[in-house]
Amino acid sequence: MQDLLQQLLNGLSQGSIYALxxxxxxxxxxxxxxINFAHGDVIMVGAYVALGAALMGFGFIPSLILAMIxxxxxxxxxxxxxxxKVRPVSRLAALTSxxxxxxxxxxxxxxxxxxxxxxxxxxxxxxxxxxLGGVIVTNKDLLVLGTTLVLVIILQFxxxxxxxGKAMRAVSFDGQAAQLMGINVNYTVAFTFFIGSAMAAAAGxxxxxxxxxxxxxxxxxxxxxxxAAVLGGIGSVPGAMLGGILLGMTESLVAAFxxxxxxxxxxxxxxxLILLIRPTGLLGKGxxxxx
Amino acid sequence: MQKKxxxxxxxxxxxxxxxxxxxxxxxxxxxxxxxxxxxxxxxxNIILAASLNLIxxxxxxxxxxxxxxxxxxxxxxxxxxxxxxxxxxxxxxxxMLAAAVAGVLVGLPTLRLRGDYLAIxxxxxxxxxxxxxxxxxxxxxxxxxxxxxxxxxxxxxxxSVVLSLLLIKNFxxxxxxxxxxxxxxxxxxxxxxxxxxxxxxxxAFVVGAALAGLAGVLYAxxxxxxxxxxxxxxxxxxxxxxxMVGGLGSLTGSVVGxxxxxxxxxxxxxxxxxxxxxxxxxxxISAIFRPQGLLGxxxxxxxxxxxxxxxxxxxSGSKQTQ
Numbered sequence: 001m002q003d004l005l006q007q008l009l010n011g012l013s014q015g016s017i018y019a020l021x022x023x024x025x026x027x028x029x030x031x032x033x034x035i036n037f038a039h040g041d042v043i044m045v046g047a048y049v050a051l052g053a054a055l056m057g058f059g060f061i062p063s064l065i066l067a068m069i070x071x072x073x074x075x076x077x078x079x080x081x082x083x084x085k086v087r088p089v090s091r092l093a094a095l096t097s098x099x100x101x102x103x104x105x106x107x108x109x110x111x112x113x114x115x116x117x118x119x120x121x122x123x124x125x126x127x128x129x130x131x132l133g134g135v136i137v138t139n140k141d142l143l144v145l146g147t148t149l150v151l152v153i154i155l156q157f158x159x160x161x162x163x164x165g166k167a168m169r170a171v172s173f174d175g176q177a178a179q180l181m182g183i184n185v186n187y188t189v190a191f192t193f194f195i196g197s198a199m200a201a202a203a204g205x206x207x208x209x210x211x212x213x214x215x216x217x218x219x220x221x222x223x224x225x226x227x228a229a230v231l232g233g234i235g236s237v238p239g240a241m242l243g244g245i246l247l248g249m250t251e252s253l254v255a256a257f258x259x260x261x262x263x264x265x266x267x268x269x270x271x272x273l274i275l276l277i278r279p280t281g282l283l284g285k286g287x288x289x290x291x
Numbered sequence: 292m293q294k295k296x297x298x299x300x301x302x303x304x305x306x307x308x309x310x311x312x313x314x315x316x317x318x319x320x321x322x323x324x325x326x327x328x329x330x331x332x333x334x335x336n337i338i339l340a341a342s343l344n345l346i347x348x349x350x351x352x353x354x355x356x357x358x359x360x361x362x363x364x365x366x367x368x369x370x371x372x373x374x375x376x377x378x379x380x381x382x383x384x385x386x387m388l389a390a391a392v393a394g395v396l397v398g399l400p401t402l403r404l405r406g407d408y409l410a411i412x413x414x415x416x417x418x419x420x421x422x423x424x425x426x427x428x429x430x431x432x433x434x435x436x437x438x439x440x441x442x443x444x445x446x447x448x449x450x451s452v453v454l455s456l457l458l459i460k461n462f463x464x465x466x467x468x469x470x471x472x473x474x475x476x477x478x479x480x481x482x483x484x485x486x487x488x489x490x491x492x493x494x495a496f497v498v499g500a501a502l503a504g505l506a507g508v509l510y511a512x513x514x515x516x517x518x519x520x521x522x523x524x525x526x527x528x529x530x531x532x533x534x535m536v537g538g539l540g541s542l543t544g545s546v547v548g549x550x551x552x553x554x555x556x557x558x559x560x561x562x563x564x565x566x567x568x569x570x571x572x573x574x575x576i577s578a579i580f581r582p583q584g585l586l587g588x589x590x591x592x593x594x595x596x597x598x599x600x601x602x603x604x605x606x607s608g609s610k611q612t613q
Contacts, residue, residue, distance in 0.1 A: 086582050096531070103567055103574070104568060226411065261426050268415030271412065272400075272419075
């Protein structure tokens, strides 16, 4: 029983990182129907920026903010350069472009910084552990959960309480109609990339603190986060949260009580099952087919 | 009729000449070992790109499971020749059949999905295949299947490529192919006209998967060692990019895309640290400036050359005959 709780807690912490990434995926997919394959690599860039800041002696919060701002700008630049012209022409071309951006970020980083695996300095977060009814809680877990919670609350506020958030919801509902109502669609899409990439940077830093930093680190969490977004219902922010946490917990349970070798396959099996049983995801809205 | 025979004759002669030149080049060492490897890889890539185009371009189903189908074919073929010691032709048959069966297994349940959902589901299938192969000790687990007999030579590659292209071309031009095109253009309308859309989607999937399996068998028996990690979704992306650069829905486009990107990749090997950066930039640039691919949906045929010749004749002032 204690084992189970421990695994669930580990999964919760891993899952909330997935959730942060999935939120960005789901927002971007919701607004322009593009699987932004470069999203995973924005995580990696965020992790490197945060690592650089931490090595220069910045504390946790300043490094986090620096990484988020850098990646937010990077996200806007990616959208402007690689997607804006291609998006209306063909979705497949946009996808090719996204794959190109993803490879570009990975290998440019590798070219400049090498493929070495790096880790955050230990003093950014002196390891402390608490025991809670037999379950070991580290301050890393608390940090990950706390950061995720704060960021998601800010995100919910932006989406539901500001004018830009209203515009985002309108564009994702119907881009053309939104444009007719005088909403600046390009600006709104850019803003979505801004927010989504900032979230990804935060996830990158947390992931880097929990594990390590290297140029291809974004690949698997990126893919998993997309699965989390589909699981929760693509386009839905609470869905992405739920999906991320469920996925994290399932993975850590499978790793603990079954084959850890099958850890990566589980996510995809969940994905195929959810697509077959409930293609709109747990919290997604169904779309009626029209002629 | 006479004209048609003539064009078939011209194509056969051209192919024969290509085959002979390369064969002579290989046997007297004019083509270096490095380029021979890339030439073989090019052939395998052409089969992969053309078969993915059959699914993604002609039928309009966005599949990202090609690496998975290729892995199934490669491992099935490898088991036949390496673990069981049976002859290579049997490996080809079994590899293609195994991949086709995988195509049906993936195709039937997932083809209810559309667009991006199908893409992600098939990508998931590919990754599952990879993880499962990694955990089967009979085929070497994570370290891979080794000591596969080295039997693939230029005639085998060449004939495989030509037959695959011929198969796809004839398929697309048959009534089945027209049904697939109808499904791509508007599956609801196609269904109204009595096209069994599930059947045709699965059919395209199965043919595409079987050819990817063939490519896998050839790959395994050329490199003599295969590892599960080679068949990750990055391989599918490579093939997808060839299809996209050449032109979605253009068979000759796939050939052009595969040849161009394999050549580019081979030249870029000289600067390994910048290779992928330049490759990535090429992708982005081609997506921005030529989103429909180099050929779009057009095909390069003998008539294209005739027209080019016509333009050339007209500009050089000579009278156009015909």
